[in-house]
Amino acid sequence: MIKHALSVTRQADFAAWYQDVIAEADLAEESGVRGCMVIKPWGYGIWERIQTIMDAGIKDMGVQNCYFPLFIPLSFFEKEADHVDGFAKEMAVVTHHRLIGDGKGKLIPDPDAKLEEPLIVRPTSETVIGAAMSRWVQSWRDLPLRVNQWANVVRWEMRTRMFLRTAEFLWQEGHSAHDSKEDALAETMRALELYRTVAEEALALPVIAGEKPENERFPGAAATYSIEAMMQDGKALQAGTSHYLGTGFAEAANIRFQDKDGGHSLCHTVSWGFSTRTIGAVIMTHGDDDGLRCPPRIAPHQIVIVPMLRDNDEDAAILDYCASLEKELKALDAFREPVRVLLDTNANKAQTKRWGWVKKGAPIILEIGPRDVAGGNVAVIRRDRLYKDDGKLNTAFVGKDEFVAAAVATLGEIQDNLYAEAKERLYANIRRDVTDLAVHYAGDDKFAGWVEVQWSRPTGAVLDGIVEQLKALKLTMRNTPLDAAPADGACFFTGEPAVERVLIGRTY
Template identity: 70%
Template sequence: MNQPKNQQSAIRHALNVKREDDFAQWYQAVIAEAELAEESGVRGCMVIKPWGYGIWERIQKLMDERIKEAGVENCYFPLFIPLSYFAKEAEHVEGFAKEMAVVTHHRLIQDGKGGLVPDPEAKLEEPLVVRPTSETVIGAAMARWVQSWRDLPLLTNQWANVVRWEMRTRMFLRTSEFLWQEGHTAHADEADAMTETLRALEMYRSFAEDVLAMPVIAGPKPENERFPGAVETFSIEAMMQDGKALQAGTSHYLGTTFAEAAGIRYQDKEGQQTLAHTTSWGVSTRLIGGVIMTHGDDDGLRTPPQVAPQQIVILPMLRDNDGDEALLAYCEELRASLAKQNAFGERVRVLLDKRPGKATQKRWAWVKKGVPLILEIGGRDAEGGQVSALRRDRLWRQDGKVNFAAMARDAFVESAVGELEAIQNALFAEARDRRDAQIERGVTDPAGLATYFAEDRKFPGWVEMVWSKPTGAALDKVVEQLKALKLTIRNTPMGGEPVSGSCPFTGEPAVERILIARAY
C-alpha cells in the first residue's frame, strides 16, 4: 500500500491523552480504550477482557509450541503450598514471605449480622500459601520422580495463575494475581542445567523479537537482582517508549538449592546418590504490558500481526437498505478468500464485523484495538471490485481524516499476507531503532549518570557502562548509589567485544558491560 507522508498538522488522536504528556495515563487509556482489561473491584486483580485475553491466547499457543518443541512436557501442580514446604529454603521464603496470600480456613459461617466470617472450627492445621511460584511444590514432585540418572533431564512446564500480594499494582505489569508459564527442569549436573537455562533464555529472546516484535537484550542479572534461591538469573530486558526497562522474562539456574530443600537425588552411573541441578524460567501476562508500551501510539494499541486475535477486520458500510445484501455477500466472499491465506505458517485470522452501529465508530474501536489491517467496504467498492484498506501501523490522516488506500480486491487479497509480514517487521524495526538510539554509551562515571537521569529529563533511555562486577559490600555500595537515582542494573548484555578500562564505581579493572536504567 502506498500512502502519502503523514500529515501531522491538526491531527486529533483517538485517545484523550498523548504518550508525551503523561505516559502512565496514556498506558491506562490504551488498556481501557482497546478493551484489554479493567480493574475487577478485587484489590490488585484485573479482569482480562476478550481482546486482551485473545492476545494472551496467541502468546500461549505460540510459546507452548516452542516449549513442546524443546521436549518439555506440560503438567499441572497444586495452587496451594503448605507453609512447611517454603520454610525449607530460607532465601526463597525471605524473598516471597512479604507478599504471600495465606489460606487459613476452609469454611464460612454466618456472623449473625447477615454477613459471613471464616468458621473458627474450620481453621487449617497448617496454613496454605497461594503459590507465588512453584519451585517448592514441583521440587517435592521431582523428588518422587527422579530416582536414577535415566530419569534426567526431567523437563516440565505449567500454565497457571500465581499470586504475589503487591502493594502498588498496575494492570498487566504488576497485579496481585497474574497468569504465566513456569518451566521447571532437573538435570544431572551444572553444565546440563546451564544449557537448559540458556536455551529457555534464547527461546524468550527470539519469542519477544520474532513474535511480539519487541526487541530485547538478554543477559545475566547482577547478584543483587537474582531470583530468591537462584545461583544465576538471566533476563530479557525491553525498552518501553518512555525509556524505562521492562524485565520481560527470566530464566534461573538454581544450582542444587531446591534439590537440597526437596531432596531431588538420583543414583548416578557409578551408583552414587547425587543431588540434581534445577532450573526455572517464566514469562507472564506482563508481556502484554510490554506490547502496549512498545507498540502503542496516540491512537491506541498497534497489535503485532502474530499475536493479534484478528489480523484483518472487514467493515461493511451498511446503509440499512436493499443494497446491504449484495454488500454483505461481497464482504463474505472477501473474508473467505482472505481466510484461505497462510501468514506466519497459520491461516489468516479475519473477521467480518457485521454488528450494527456507525461505521466510523466501529472503525475507531478497531483502530484503538490495533488490528493490523482494516478494510472498509462501501456499496461502490463492492460494485467496482475494490477495497479500501488501512494499515494500522502507519495510520495517517489528511485534513483531519484517515485516508484509506483504494485497491482492487484481487490485488489486496494477493498482497495481504505480505502486508501482515511487512507490518510485523516494521513494528520491530521501529522499536529496535528507537531502542538503539536511546542506549547511551557516553556516560563513564556516577556523576554522568546523575546528569543523564536528571529529574527534568523526559524519557531518558538506558546507560551502558563497564564495571568490575563487584560482590558483597562493594556491590551494595553501587546498588545504593544507583538507588538514590532510582536506577537499577538491568543485566549484562551477552556477546559483544571484550571490555577495557576501569570500573567507574570501584576503580578496579572493568570485566563486563552493564545496562543501567529506570525500570517497571
C-alpha cells in the same frame, strides 16, 4: 494537527496514556477485587496467541506440560530460606476451609474449620514441583527431568498496575532437574533463547538478553538471566527470566539421583517464567496516541472487514461481497497459520467500528461501501501507517484481488515494521559514552534511556553501595548483555579492571 483517538497522549502523561489504551482497546479492567484484573476478550485473545506460540516452542524443546497444585503448604516453603525471604511479604494465605454465619447475617471463616497448617497460594512453584521431582528422580536415567505448567500465580503487591503488576497473573513456568551444572546452565540458556525468539519474532519486542546482577536474582537462585525490553518512555521492562537454581532447591526438596557409579548426588535445577506482564510491554512498545498497534502474529484478528451499511437495499450486496472477501482471506496462511479474519457485523455505526478497531490495534481494517462493491475494490487502513503526511487518514483504495494477493505479505510487512521501529528506538537510546550518570539522567538532558558501562562485577558491600547510588537517581542495573563487547578498561564504579558490561536504566 491530528485529532487522535485517545484522550491523552504519550507525551502529555505516559502513565495515564497506558491506562487509557487498556480501557479504549478493551484489553482489561479493574475487577473490584483488590489488585486483580479482568482480562477482556481482546486482551485474552492476545494472551492466547502468545500461549500458542510459546507452547509450541516449549514442546519443540522437548519439555512436557503438567499441572501442579495451586496451594503450597507452609512447610514446603520454609525449606529454602532465601526463597521464603523473597516471597513471604507478599503471599496470600489460606487459613480456613469453611464459612459460617456470624449470627448477624454475615459470613465469617468458621473457627472450627481452621487449617492445621496454613496454605500459600503459589507465588511460583519451585517448592511444590521440587517435592514432585524428589519422588520422580531416582537415577541418572530419569534426568534431565523437564516440565512446564501454564498457571495463575499470586503475589500480594501493594501497588498494582494492570498487566505489569497485579496480585494474580497468568504465566508459564518451566522447571527442570539435571545431573550437572553444565546441563542445567544449558537449559537455562535454552529457555532464555526461547523467550528472546518469541519476544522478538512474535511480540515484535527487541530485547537485550543477559545475566541479572547478584542483587536482582530470583530469591534462592544461583544465577538469573533476563530479557529486557525498552518501553517508549525509555524505561526497561523485564519480559522473561530464566534461573539456574544451583543445588539449593534440590537440597531443600531432596532431589537426589543415583549416578552411573552408584553414588548419590543432588540435582541442579532450573526454572523460567513468562507472564501476562509482557502484554504491558506490547502496549508500551507498540501503542500510539490512537491506541494499541497489535503485531499481526499475536493479533486475535489480523484483518477486520467493516461493511459500511446504510439500512437500504444495497446492504445485502455489501454483505455478500464482504462474506466472499472474508472467505478468500481465511483460505490464506500467514506465519504458517490460517489468516484470522473478522467480518464485523455489529450493529454500531461504521465510523464507530473503524475507530474501535484502530484503538484495539487490528493490523488491517477493510471498509466496504457500495462504491467498493461496484468497483471491485477495498478501502484499506493499515494500523502501522494510519495517517498520511498531511495528517489525513491514510486509506488506500485498491482492487480486491490485488489486496488479497498481497495480504499475507502486508501482514508480514506490518510485523516487520513494528519490530524495526522498536529496535531503532532501543539502539538509539542506549548510551555507551557516559561518564556521569547524574548529568545524563538528572541534568538538563533528562535522558530517559539506558546506559551501558563496564564494571568489575563487585559483590557484597561494594555492590550494595552501587545499588544505593543508582537508587538515588531512580536507576537500577538491568543485566549484563550476553552479546556486549568485551570489557577493556576500568570499572565505571570501582575503578578496578572491568570484566563485563552492564546496562543501567529506570524500570517498571
